[in-house]
Amino acid sequence: MRLMVEMRKAQGRDNALYQAYAAADSLGLLKEMASRYGLTDLPDRVMDLPSLRFESPEPPPGVLAPGRDDLLDQLRSLVIPVEFDDPAQVPGFIARVRGAGGRVGADVPIGGMGAHWNPYGDTPPLFHTRAAAEALIGTHALRAQGLAGAGVNLVFFDEGISSPALAARVEGLPHNAARAAPGFIGGWKVQQPGGPPRLAGRAAPRSHGTLVALNALSLAPAARVFDLPVLPDRMRQVTTFASFATAALIWARLEIAVWLAATYPGPWVFCHAWGVFNRALEQPRGGFTADPLHPFHQWVALLDHELRQDQVFAAGNGGQFAPHPYCGPGDIGPGQSILGANSSPHVLTVGAVRADGARIGYSAQGPGQTAFQASPATGRQFPLPIEKPDLCAPSHFIEVDDAAWISTGTSAACGLAAGAVAGLRSPASPLAALSPAELRAHLRGTARKPAGEPVGYDINLGHGILDLAGALQAPP
Missing domain, CATH: 3.40.50.200 (Peptidase S8/S53 domain)
Known part of the structure; x- marks a missing residue:
């Protein structure tokens, strides 16, 4: 069963969450979740990572728009889709993440x-x-x-x-x-x-x-x-x-x-x-x-x-x-x-x-x-x-x-x-x-x-x- 976790990134790019996300490091992302939300029971896997797959509209002539890296620096929220093999684990995971101040919800077609x-x-x-x-x-x-x-x-x-x-x-x-x-x-x-x-x-x-x-x-x-x-x-x-x-x-x-x-x-x-x-x-x-x-x-x-x-x-x-x-x-x-x-x-x-x-x-x-x-x-x-x-x-x-x-x-x-x-x-x-x-x-x-x-x-x-x-x- 799929869930999505919205994790907030710290200022700048040189933090563990950003590095794990940019590298599609599933294990690193799960470790970040465990550390941030005090989790012991983790999802079985991380699914696709969509947040880095959007590119900007073309600016009109003469307009200096921020570069992609500049925008990524300012992107505070990363969306992490995860999957559980056992649906019985899902309600407890949601409660623990939200109890620790995180955002989480179902991931549905x-x-x-x-x-x-x-x-x-x-x-x-x-x-x-x-x-x-x-x-x-x-x-x-x-x-x-x-x-x-x-x-x-x-x-x-x-x-x-x-x-x-x-x-x-x-x-x-x-x-x-x-x-x-x-x-x-x-x-x-x-x-x-x-x-x-x-x-x-x-x-x-x-x-x-x-x-x-x-x-x-x-x-x-x-x-x-x-x-x-x-x-x-x-x-x-x-x-x-x-x-x-x-x-x-x-x-x-x-x-x-x-x-x-x-x-x-x-x-x-x-x-x-x-x-x-x-x-x-x-x-x-x-x-x-x-x-x-x-x-x-x-x-x-x-x-x-x-x-x-x-x-x-x-x-x-x-x-x-x-x-x-x-x-x-x-x-x-x-x-x-x-x-x-x-x-x-x-x-x-x-x-x-x-x-x-x-x-x-x-x-x-x-x-x-x-x-x-x-x-x-x-x-x-x-x-x-x-x-x-x-x-x-x-x-x-x-x-x-x-x-x-x-x-x-x-x-x-x-x-x-x-x-x-x-x-x-x-x-x-x-x-x-x-x-x-x-x-x-x-x-x-x-x-x-x-x-x-x-x-x-x-x-x-x-x-x-x-x-x-x-x-x-x-x-x-």
């Missing part, structure tokens, strides 16, 4: 929330168009005020983007009269353990990340685009674990703090169209999906309340009426299908409806996981139930000029919502100065319910369907 098209209660025609999807959420209100995401940085934590395919798609959108290409800045080169290097902007033309990014840029075409290609490639079905995602988030946050925020000033919006499908692969159960003390969730909370960076997550595709076939049998339906950071009160969690407002049967149902009531980052107690999804956005639609290009899953809805947030962060927006928590509350408060649906929160639609016209008309 993750994947994108797309490529699933089976709706509940749909009738022909199965797919609506992008124009209908955008009309449902009032994107005309963004365009009328010129809120196109200028000066906003969008990070796609996904499978990877094809920058040529994305540019062609964005240029061809009906509302893009100027045929402006997206502001693709670049991103991180990611070396997944055992896999080939993945270069920013070089994904397959119809990759999951390209689809998600297109949906975001249809609302915020002036935003800057950063590609963080972490998720598994659907064509190869490569497994990515939460430890790798955590290491990627730590590395990206470091680079933003050290130089990217100064080079590209403005708000940062993270789009996370991924999640956990099957808790049977998680040990102990809930060690990632329902544990706010997991390192990844603590970093998500930090980005929210200290760094004031917006984070948008897909609710998931485990709705009870048409769950994704990857879902575990106990990970479907009300209260069982919005898991992990997707359940965190520190993010905007987005479910899916059709372009006519009808709910889609695969959209995961709330409430969120009860354990997230307590936020270790802020000490705040959130009310129960954890009201997830926050709201819904459209999915299950096609492009007018290409019916084979289909936006499906809560991934598509997540991309639209991330673009909406980027648009609302435009400098001229009346909502630009809100904190992430305040913006989430405002979007929940102005979401609308379809006719006949109960007012207020419900487990299927959250607080309702994203309503940009309502959000911009209502005072913050």
Whole structure:
């Protein structure tokens, strides 16, 4: 059974932990764990070491960015994936590490929330168009005020983007009269353990990340685009674990703090169209999906309340009426299908409806996981139930000029919502100065319910369907 331990490095590079990590010295890392946390029962082995396998975006001409060694000097947290042969040892190990002030959590496979098209209660025609999807959420209100995401940085934590395919798609959108290409800045080169290097902007033309990014840029075409290609490639079905995602988030946050925020000033919006499908692969159960003390969730909370960076997550595709076939049998339906950071009160969690407002049967149902009531980052107690999804956005639609290009899953809805947030962060927006928590509350408060649906929160639609016209008309 896999766990991940986040170990904090001492100042500088000449310390035993760094040397063991850089040399992939498993025995040395285990000795460091034993020394730091007073352990006698250690994991059986150290798995892949992802933290050193991220490379920086290319700086623009004339900008002197820190070198790789300089960044490594400032990287305080190293993510160590470990494995136990005996699952009975896992709870005790977690308790001892946390008791000594360390961070540890389950390491579970993750994947994108797309490529699933089976709706509940749909009738022909199965797919609506992008124009209908955008009309449902009032994107005309963004365009009328010129809120196109200028000066906003969008990070796609996904499978990877094809920058040529994305540019062609964005240029061809009906509302893009100027045929402006997206502001693709670049991103991180990611070396997944055992896999080939993945270069920013070089994904397959119809990759999951390209689809998600297109949906975001249809609302915020002036935003800057950063590609963080972490998720598994659907064509190869490569497994990515939460430890790798955590290491990627730590590395990206470091680079933003050290130089990217100064080079590209403005708000940062993270789009996370991924999640956990099957808790049977998680040990102990809930060690990632329902544990706010997991390192990844603590970093998500930090980005929210200290760094004031917006984070948008897909609710998931485990709705009870048409769950994704990857879902575990106990990970479907009300209260069982919005898991992990997707359940965190520190993010905007987005479910899916059709372009006519009808709910889609695969959209995961709330409430969120009860354990997230307590936020270790802020000490705040959130009310129960954890009201997830926050709201819904459209999915299950096609492009007018290409019916084979289909936006499906809560991934598509997540991309639209991330673009909406980027648009609302435009400098001229009346909502630009809100904190992430305040913006989430405002979007929940102005979401609308379809006719006949109960007012207020419900487990299927959250607080309702994203309503940009309502959000911009209502005072913050």
